[in-house]
Amino acid sequence: MLAAAPQGYDQFRESIPRGIIELVEYSSATVGNTRKAMVYTPPGFSSANTYHVLYLLHGIGGDEAEWYTHGAPQIILDNLYADNKLEPMIVVFPNGRAMPNDRAEGDLFDPEKIQAFERFELDLINDLIPFIESNYPARIGRENRAIAGLSMGGGQSLNIGLNHLDRFAWIGAFSAAPNTRDPGLLVSNPDETAARVRKLWLSCGDEDNLKHISDNVHAYLTQQNVPHIWQEENGGHDWPVWKSGLYQFSQLLFKDDINEFSQVDCNGNLHNTINIM
Template sequence: MRITAPEGYDQYRENIARGNVEMVEYISRAVGNPRKTRIYTPPGYSQDQTYNVLYLLHGIGGDENEWFNHGQPHIILDNLYADGMLEPMIVVFPNGRAMPDDRPVGDIFDPEKIQAFERFELDLLQDLIPFIETNYKVSTDREGRAIAGLSMGGGQSLNIGLNHLDRFAWIGAFSPAPNTKAPEQLIPNPQEAAALLRLLWLSCGDEDNLKHISERTHAYLAEHGVPHIWAEESGGHDWPVWKNDLYHFSQRLFKGTK
């Protein structure tokens, strides 16, 4: 499948309702200190309503600010809400490098930092999700919880989401990186995964040097009859592709769950 967002999808519009973006801290037992995450609440957010949650992850060189610095997610989402194309959701932008000094500085490929991306699974499940569910009016059911990310975060989303289908029904990987586990490890039981998944999204640019990771996963899913969306886009390992992914992926989330 080829997908292209319409012109102006990521451009600021006047005179529409806007969501809110805030930076918050939560206590991470997995890391041993407070950590920061950005959170987008949609236009008209109210404690009188229960919201779905998308955990949206960054790449190896990013942090909780990367999506906002480069991807304009709040503008994309605000525009989609204005057009009536999204189900109500909170979007959480964590720092996927779960270590005491989690800044993207120095050698970002240092083994300790790579290990910190693996440790994030514990931080997310044990610390961040409970924090969100305690402080925001959100669904605590798997049907109301999604995880997605770009590059390193795409690999994390597949590794974490498919290993915890009791926690996530909606999973997206945008240009997943080599941290992505082999398909046989990701989905050892294809029939069970097919029954539990509401959406499995896999996408990559046609000029991306890491495209073989996505193609390997797509081939396994197709061979074993696991329903999924495979989107091949024009572009490389870069933001035009990932913004386009967010535009299309977000519209498919949480449909038919009420």
């Protein structure tokens, strides 16, 4: 198990360089209207450079602003950059409810809204990623893209990422929700998944009433000898667990294994962890 996120990791620091987080709009042919996303660019961002991209998804009760409103991602990331622990990356916060009225209102479990979370796969692949790569100096190719999310977004990240290993090499799920596909469908070809995925991350609170979902995926990956990281946190289905997931997972992204972070065996056990502190 990785070391717990240190005290103060999510607290605002004075006198450090800061990234910028902004609201953008993009045209979605999938949904048939203009949609919103938030985009974080790191400290020292310059169009003269190119950047990896992390797509970070919200839960069933949220939208493109949920992480920003509740999770302080820009503070967590700014602090990590100040400590030289991150590779330069753009972070995109989409709205994972791909429907004309995508606000988190009314019956959140309405079948139409649940279907909209499934439809987001097409919106992401066909609309949002092309928009980001056309309007930001984003590196293209699977090795330069990551996807992760909390709860409903954690399930989406596993569903989309593992179904599109041609698009994503780095995949993370924090407290994945019941929308997560059966592990046998997620990883129908374990050998291919093991060969292509760079980092596959699962984390969940030890008191989460949805923990069985992450447990089942972890058990299947272990049985099928698919290397992955399994992190069991103290807590429930809540923000301390998800923020810690971002803090730890982001440090693994877009790095070579050698001398960067620990190796992970097929049981999800980490050895010689050196940089996650």
